[in-house]
Amino acid sequence: MVDSHRSQPKKRPGFPASLELARPTGGLPAASGHRVVKVAAPAPLGLGMDSSAVRHSMVTKLARQGISDPQVLSAMGTVERHRFVDSALVNQAYEDTSLPIGLGQTISKPGVVSRMLELLRQGSATRLGRVLEIGTGCGYQAAVLSLLCTEVYSIERLRGLHDKARDNLRPLRLANVHLLFGDGMVGYDKGAPYAGIIAAAGGEALPQCWLDQLAVGGRLVAPVAAGANSPGRQALVVVDKTPQGLRQTVMEAVHFVPLKSGIA
Ligand code: SAH
16 A cells, blocks of 8 residues: 555645645546546646645535534644545545545544544533544544644554554654554553543444543543344444443444454
């Protein structure tokens, strides 16, 4: 797999970065079934639009879908999703679709990422405190989280993706993102208690240690198997840890990669 930003000039953008696109050298990547248009000079992605314009249009669509938290919309408009996907997929980076990131895993749809982040933030006017993310994947959601909370602890069980996320995030120099290689099913005790826990992979049930590592007043957002009556189905679950105990709310159906134990 080729990381999209590896082929770019060495100059490192600040963060939030000024938004310049990966410029494919061999013309535009072909969408399946579409005619490949040969261009004389390397063309920017999105047929003449720069990536901030494409991202802006993605954010407009997210708002139309019902995402209303201005901080989430702003973070989604800032992070360059095309930097986190394979170079052959950059022309789909701002569509509301999940995309393969290698090792059988996927980067979630922007609509799902923003929905989960909105739920996690609970409409707070300020940044969240420490957040634990289970399933770093390519590092995209960790980058968005870095703009919404004080510290991000993001854990990944696949060495190949942990390394890929580190490569993807390095140029962004996000001092508040801590990437961990390990089994997220046991959480990360050293960073606890967390103001928020967000999982990008769905298991049969919520591991007890996630609930233990959540701060009182904190919120967990995760996909969980819908139950014996709906095999293979998942639902998004929100758990609030209140001084009186745990309060769980089951939201809409979702489709995430499985939460697996151990490292690989
Ligand atoms: N947030 C990611 C989405 C990655 S997909 C992104 O923005 O790209 C979900 C990820 O969860 C996969 O990379 C998968 O390997 C990982 N995962 C599954 N079970 C895990 C576990 N027990 N601990 C840590 N990561 C896990």
